[in-house]
Amino acid sequence: MMTNILLFLNKGFETMEFSPFVDICGRARTDYSVDIHVTTAGFTKNVTSSFGVEVKVDRVMADVDVNNYDALAVxxxxxxxxxxxxxxxxxxxxxxxxxxxxxxxxxxVCVGALPLGKSGVLSGRRGTTYHLRDGYRQKELAAFGVNVVNEPVVVDGNVITSYCPQTAATAGFELLAKVTSPETAATVKAAMGY
Incomplete structure (x- = not known):
């Protein structure tokens, strides 16, 4: 049975935080025959990143049905x-x-946790976000009722948060472990040199 990950790109997304999900799942599918697919989505068909890279997504928000996906990456x-x-x-x-x-x-990844906080999903739960520059983004996350933990990656139930671009791959491996198995994630992680 295929696992389908929705990778949602809001305008101004950071490319380094987007690409690990594509690479990790692609490596699992191509090299290890894991039946996993990444579907990109955004509010518009073409989404421009923080540094001007335009990505043509598979789906626009109006066509996204949560029932068609097994997980979400932000x-x-x-x-x-x-x-x-x-x-x-x-x-x-x-x-x-x-x-x-x-x-x-x-x-x-990084400030991708802030909309999770604003939505109420992380209220009373553990999470993290961008930790540099005196933790100003972590303070914003805490204001949403989140128990902020100053660690690179924090997992609370079904939610994985991470605190800067450098943690994007780790968040991707954590997500792969949740939708496949820890063993599959460890195999792909080793094959990618992590």
């Missing part, structure tokens, strides 16, 4: 490039709530 992004305009929009916050209500794994 890269962070930059305010300067409009990330929060879409990440804090009610349709995206509701998508997060719907994935969580279904008990499906959600992985976020």
């Amino acid at each position: 890269p962070g992004g930059f305010a300067e490039f409009g990330f929060y305009e879409e990440a804090y929009s009610e349709p995206f916050l509701q998508l997060l709530r719907d994935f969580d209500a279904s008990g499906k794994p959600i992985a976020s």
